[in-house]
Amino acid sequence: MTHPMRLILGAPVAGDDFFPRDDVIAALQRGLAAEHVLFLAPRRTGKTSLLKQVAKQPPSGAKAIYINLERFSHPKDWIVQMAKELTKHKGWFEAKQKVGGFLSRIESEFFKLTETDWTDSAGAFLEELSRLDQPVLFLLDEFPIMINLFAKRHGELEAESALRWFRAWRQENLGGNVRFLLTGSIGLDSVVRRLGFPDAINDLRRQELWPLQDTEAIALTQRLACDNCGLDAPLAAEMAGEFLRLAGTAWPYFLQLFVAELQEAKPRPATLASVKSIYDKVVFGKRNQYAEHMWKRLNDVFLAPLADVARTVLKLVADSSNGVERQELRARTPAIEPEDFNYVLDVLMHDGYLRETDDGRFVFFSNLLRDYWHRKGRV
Secondary structure (H helix, E strand, O other), rough: OOOOOOOOOOOOOOHHHHOOOOOHHHHHHHOOOOOOEEEEEOOOHHHHHHHHHHHOOOOOOOEEEEOOOOOOOOHHHHHHHHHHHHHHOHHHHHHHHHOOHHHHHHHHHOOOOOOHHHHHHHHHHHHHHHOOOOOEEEEOHHHHHHHHHHHHHHHHHHHHHHHHHHHHHHOOOOOEEEEEEEEOOOOOHHHHHHHOOOHHHOOEOOOOOOOOHHHHHHHHHHHHHHOOOOOOOOOHHHHHHHHHHHHHOOOHHHHHHHHHHHHHOOOOOOOOOHHHHHHHHHOOOOOOOHHHHHHHHHHHHOOOHHHHHHHHHHHHHHHOOOEEEEEHHHOOOOOOOOOHHHHHHHHHHHOOOEEEEEOOOOOOOHHHHHOOOHOOOOO
């Protein structure tokens, strides 16, 4: 029996509310079978939902453990949490692992790390993990936010120390049974470059998250509408397709926003032209916290001079109907050094504002964000 798919706009989705992304999950499983993985995905693209699904469907014989890192402000907190999460899976370790006394040593030695001796204790913790004879996978969400928080609370040297320690351990334990998947809603490349340690993640296998195919997106929209909107007849595929055309991309969150507005539309859109009014409500309505967050967060991402440059670049791109070439963007931002200009563009791409087309033009990550930016920039 198929259960109704609930409309969930804030929290990650799971169970019957999760739309299968078997191709993405298979790609992550392949990567984790042999390597550490960097999972590249901007905000509101469903990466956390996918990570939690991978935790339920790990590669054969492995135990996968999901941890959200965004609240940890010191490396010791991160290590302690990994240790604590391991002890929640006592049954699996007792049945699958042959390392005697593993969990008891974890509980006695690694629950009380201090800020002064964390590197030695963390090294001993991972040394314990290296003895495991079955794969354990740590799915670490919001890793870049955690590293940023280390730098903000304890200085960039502490953040760099954590990155160097973590990379050195990975290099020393190639081919072992402990593997890590790192992801987050801001670009890790930008974070490590700002800290002056760009080599910190060059050993990670990179896996991108791609949007739904149009056929998948239409099927998801129709199912959400059927299960949540009380329609007299199924939502026409052409109507869902028109929203996809307007939005310019097919991420599940945008489709959920569309169905949420469809629930309250009076009258319900009956023609392709009428979908535009629903699209405008998605872009500019209060439910669209994604776009508002992206508008406000530039000051958190950049220092003041570069935040102004980022706003200039985004306004230029938003005001263009077919994107802007790099040379034109550079000509409009002459006051900053070339290295700073390239850094701004890299961050805007990694953090889900812009993308570069095949012909070298910069456009918004989605029409939905572009249209929001275009109107907001005129207010």
